[in-house]
Amino acid sequence: MSANAYVIGLDGGTGGARALMSDLDGNVVAMATHEYDTTFPKPGWAEQTPSDWWRAACVAVRKLIVTANVPVSQIWSICADGTSSTLVALDEQGEPTMPAILWMDNRASLQARRMLQTNDPALRRTRLGVSSETGIPKILWLKENRPDIYRRSRWFVEMADYLALKLTGKLTLGHNQITNRWFYDGRRGGWPERFFARIGLDGITERFPSTILPLGAPIGRITPEAAEAMGLSRETTVVCGGTDAYVAMLGLNVCAAGRTAFITGSSHLVLPMTDKDIEVPGIFGPHPDCVIPGLFVMEGGQVSSGSVIRWWHDHIGKALKPGEDAYAAMMREAAEIPIGADGLVALDFWQGNRNPYTDYDLQGAMWGMTLKHTPAHMLRALVESVAYGTQNILQTLADNGVPIETMVICGGATRSPFLLQMHADVAGIPIVVPKVLEATAFGSAIAAAVGAGLHGSLVEAAAHMVREETVVAPDMAAHRRYAEVFSYYKDTYQALHPLMHRMARRGEEAPAAEDVPHPAAGHVSA
Template identity: 60%
Template sequence: MARDITIGLDCGTGGARALVCDAAGQVLAMATREYPTHYPRPGWATQAPADWWRAACGAIREAVERARIDPARIAAICADGTSSTLVALDADLEPVAEAILWMDNRASPQARRIEATGHAALRRSRAGVSAETALPKILWLREEAPERFARTRWFVEMADYLALKLSGRLTLGQNLTINRWFYDPRAGGWPEDFLNAIGLQGITARFPSEMPALGDPIGPLCAAAAAETGLPADVLVVAGGTDAYVAMVGLNTLRPGETALITGTSHLVLPVVAEDVEIEGLFGPHPDCVTRGRFVMEGGQVSSGAILRWWHDLLHEAGDGYGPLLAEAEAAPAGANGLVVLDFWQGNRNPFTDYDLQGAIWGLTLKHSRADVTRALMEAVALGTANILGRLSAKGLAVDSMTLAGGVLRSPFWVQMHADSTGTPLRIPEVGDATAFGAAIAAAVGAGLHPSLEAAADRMVRIRDEVHPDPGRTAQFRAQLDLYLETHAALRPLMHRMAARSRASPAPVAAPPAAVPA
């Protein structure tokens, strides 16, 4: 029997998604399981690794059942995860505490101190050091939670934890460490002098030494994983990585001149470049983190789809769909009757890289409706994307088109808004869940069904449509962007003062954090 089926397991902010496809790129089935996020303090966000695994096993079982295939045809599985979601493991490979989620910005002071060193290793963080990333969080644990730090034997990311649960082998993926941990395969690996300079002497002893690249085989399923997922024991586990970077494979944006726009809880703009160029306000260029011999630039928004979910959940009962909310917003006038919003609910990743910023809505009057607010929130997210592209263009890296993936695809209205705000055509793939699909493609490469990520994506990824910007609406968005930037400049000092007050306030003690779907 041919073993021509792979599974992509995407564990995002809100839940686990399993996608089953064949080697030609035909998606046979998908299934999703949600898990909660906890927000114990302002700016903090945590998740329980046990919840990830429970959801992953449920999604895998359901997807395979829906696919109506003989499980013996499944060759490999690959898991991706949210980037910079830090997992601390003890000597028995069990989590020491809940994982510190990517959007958690408690380590903002540590990030600023790391940035202040001015070390040469920071050249790929010309935007500034992100408080989301692993090293500031590890430093926070060392300084603010020393008992937890002392109990930690290994630091890994979400995708590594999933690979561990699947295979029983402890790894630390290169895709993640290159774009988030300052690992540089072209400069000898770990920058030990930099780690010493920022107060993390000897920390690499707590990093797993096995570091597979995206698409590399790790090993077969362990017995426990085979029992819990229902998969055959000889299914190969293949290395994944950062969800958005894995989605680049699912979009086939792997060559210079191609750009992925990944949307969901957060947004990411990911151009591929051939040269080692630096752009202030953006992260990168990250060498060899997706495919060898090429670089990836990164511009991201911390909270994008998360803002719309927050607003929806304030207004609606759990389980209510987004349809009525989006229909109201589409009926509201462009510009939302003068409302201005800053999309900084969890700070700003790019181009300001400032996690002491907060969200803002101003211009409210008694004439404004719920529809105006919804539209203003959606426009702010689109303007945040336009702001990133503007920084790229100003530095000579114009983006001529983007291939779109993720949650925005569920709303043609929001798709068009992104095209209009950026003035950029958007290519629409046949498979919109590009992250899980990209993981399945990487699994096919690891299993030897295709010789490389590029060859696999060429065979398996197809574009079904293209959305073009409306010139008149693009001109209107340019005027809105000016006001967006002026608002940021005016409110930034006040927001910094508020963030300092929040850090100085005592931790809440009245009740445990509520579980909120993310």
């Protein structure tokens, strides 16, 4: 092991690329970011441009190297993770045939429902519903709705695989993401070919790269072109990454049975590590060997959590608080509102529900409005809805024999003492805050160290490099008050989900805007 070795973790996030450099003891030397855009062509759709990812990644790494002031000869390896279930379609030359379909895009809800109706054994890790966010429903949607693009698409990969391709020139699939998102099960024969044929994707695995690598495995040397674009040495080793949140488990040292990661950001994820092959209705998993060989990961997630708060900030908060830190100001006012928001109840299903309902026809809601209520009340109710969504997952796990006693957190919520305390109070459990809060990029750096042979295993590297900073203890009196409002949250779902389904069917039946004749286009109106 070199005393002067450094590694880079590259996180392809929802809002931009984040690069982090660490030494082998877990000391972060520098971080850099560069943003890219998301477009929303239709309600429920979300797309990004893969070339934007690569451009942002190169800018972020170049800025990182300048900030760190470390000789590039001492940077041994780089590993890239990506947002989960962001589908990339590539032609024969490895160029995208269309914009990437972002993880939060739920256009494939109909295909996901049809897949569930097969009741195929391949669905054992998603019994209550197939997530329309995941890659296979999106590929099926593409075949059925954009056959021309489907025919031109030789390969299908995820965001992390695309970044690995740009770094190495090699087409690979990460074992991590195909296990937790593409129905791959290495313990049960790999790809479920018969299931794919049943849903109309016969032969689809021929369009998946045949090289499948585990998290932390070396892919090869960086290409000269990528090295020049990033400012790295041509001797840099590129290491296989995976799904962002699962890679973050390394950055939180959630590498042993009984430990749980709590990933917060645009979406929230609760990821318990277990040594038991146990199914929990409404929770995805258990996903075998996709982070640590021999162990399983359970997954409960919220599609829109931090993104709901971001929406409020962008459309309302900045207008209400011009000329100051709108985020801090609006959260400060929300914190002054009492628990329960004086009778306002909200649902956090703005892009559907991933767990425990796995229903992408659900929408956000708020009720209880009176003339007493202010925008601060509304924000308080929205923030509480996010915490109740997390508690709904934790309760589902506990009711099925997987109690969560503590969680190690990372992501956006760590920047707000108000949000941290609310999550601890609503859940009624301690939340551990690590020293390095950017656990996803840090997890990729840990994987990079292992792939370059600088640490012996992912377990060893995480134990050596990750350190805990503080523990947020729950206020159990507040927990009891939140529990009453949480019951309203669950009852609101029960009352409204039939109406939401009716609205979703109405949206499916309405003609798309571009299909409606317009007089200006040369049509004659009556």
